[in-house]
Amino acid sequence: MLSVRLVSEAGFAEMAQEWQACLEESAANPLFMSWPWLYSWWETWSQVLGMELVLLGVFDHQGRLVGIGPFCRRVLVTPAGARVARLYMIGNAWRLAPTIRTEYCGIIARRGYEQSVRVALDSALGRLEWDEVICTDVPVDQLANLQIGAFDGKGGNRIICRTEDRGIRIETSGCFDDWLSGLGKNTRLKTYNRRTYLRKQGELVFRQHDEGRDGDFFERLNAFHVTRWGKPAFDREALRFHRLLLKRLHLCAGKPAMTLILYNGRCVSVSYDLVVRGCRYNLQAGYEEDFSAKVSLGYLHLGFAIEAAFKEETTTAYDLLAGAGKKQFYKSYLNGDTVRFSTFQVVRSPVLKALYHIQRVSPPFIARAFSRKVGL
Incomplete structure (x- = not known):
């Protein structure tokens, strides 16, 4: 049995040692998913961008950190007046503002706990307030760590692929x-x-x-x-x-x-x-x-x-x-x-799903004008 707890900003600042211990026993990237990289990003841009920390720690029955869901949230008001609660992965601010680019994004799970951490995080995310989640620069071979429940489209959410990129x-x-x-x-x-x-x-x-x-x-x-x-x-x-x-x-x-x-x-x-x-x-x-x-x-x-x-x-x-x-x-x-890297959007809000559908089926020049008008 695993438990999921929201980590406070003070907790984030003090968890370098246990974060790194969890990361070192996982398949997540040792630089971009490290505490020094993500906490330095948070310390630099969170207030500038008006972000709220939504850092999910997954713990076993002994209280040991076995998984991390590194998210943050910002509530946007579009030019059309729509209120959108958007979750981002810590390290990128997609279409919000330029920051440094954080690659190899994803969740962190100790080896042997991958499936249970995915299930625990999916359940916790389901209880949070959000209209859409932006997953940025996820390596294709790590997509499986996110493709469950809310992130695989089977729960009624819509998955929109935004960009595909590659590195060497x-x-x-x-x-x-x-x-x-x-x-x-x-x-x-x-x-x-x-x-x-x-x-x-x-x-x-x-x-x-x-x-x-x-x-x-x-x-x-x-x-x-x-x-x-x-x-x-x-x-x-x-x-x-x-x-x-x-x-x-x-x-x-x-x-x-x-x-x-x-x-x-x-x-x-x-x-x-x-x-x-x-x-x-x-x-x-x-x-x-x-x-x-x-x-x-x-x-x-x-x-x-x-x-x-x-x-x-x-x-x-x-x-x-x-x-x-x-x-x-x-x-x-x-x-x-x-x-190969993938950036994709998980849309839960029925209104947003309808708006993105209109955007998708419209001719390109109408879709661009529509995007500017509604701010999506």
Whole structure:
């Protein structure tokens, strides 16, 4: 017999140790579903977005935490005056405001408790007030953890698929040279062989960032992004999030891997990775866009970072995460496995189900106008 209890904000702040113990015995992602990541997100954006915490803890008869349903709620009033109580997964604010992107979302369940935790959370969610739930960036292989009761459409709720995305994950437990030889000729040139070209003309250095020596890493990253994209990689809230996360990263057995490429003593590229429990995650990168017509600094830096992951004995994967590049899905050329993500909506309100049906069957231009009018 399992019990489900709502965890208060004070309880959330104090549960790092038991959260991590539960997470480590689950199949959930060790970075994005960790207490440092999700609590730092909550601390940064909950008040800004007007969120109410709906954190569900699942406990066994001994009081041990065996499952977590990381949700929050916001009541919206649409332009048409409709009141909508929407549940979100902590870590994303779908169509509400831009925050950092939390991938590999889902519930957390200790191994051996998956089915009972799903049943307990489904029952608890059924008793809560909500009109719809937004499940964001759920890895397809973890969908089964949510496909029960309220989330599988069998209880009369409507499931609407919103987006499908993909990322690339490279296994690094083997030999770097084998991975390199598996690349296409052009990709191998850009990720590795251009090192020789640059070294013939100057000094090329790949190294770890050191704040005392190199200054603030995020200032460098943002400066590159402003030049390339016209806006910083991380705004004020995102910077606060990442600084909080880095202070707490040790709680999920993680460490930063912030690296620079220097050419003739000048920093021309930066990469922001985090390493957690054997996987190195590529969160963000920035570089001098007009550095050379012959050299793609983005590919070159990835080549160095991936090689570093292969050389680190305890690192078994390099995760490029979801999202496309500026012009193409360049990650698909890097000889990795595809990870698929799904973002979907669970609609319980009869009124909303009717409105979404009208939206679905209308011609595209009418559907867009209708969406703007009713605010959905």
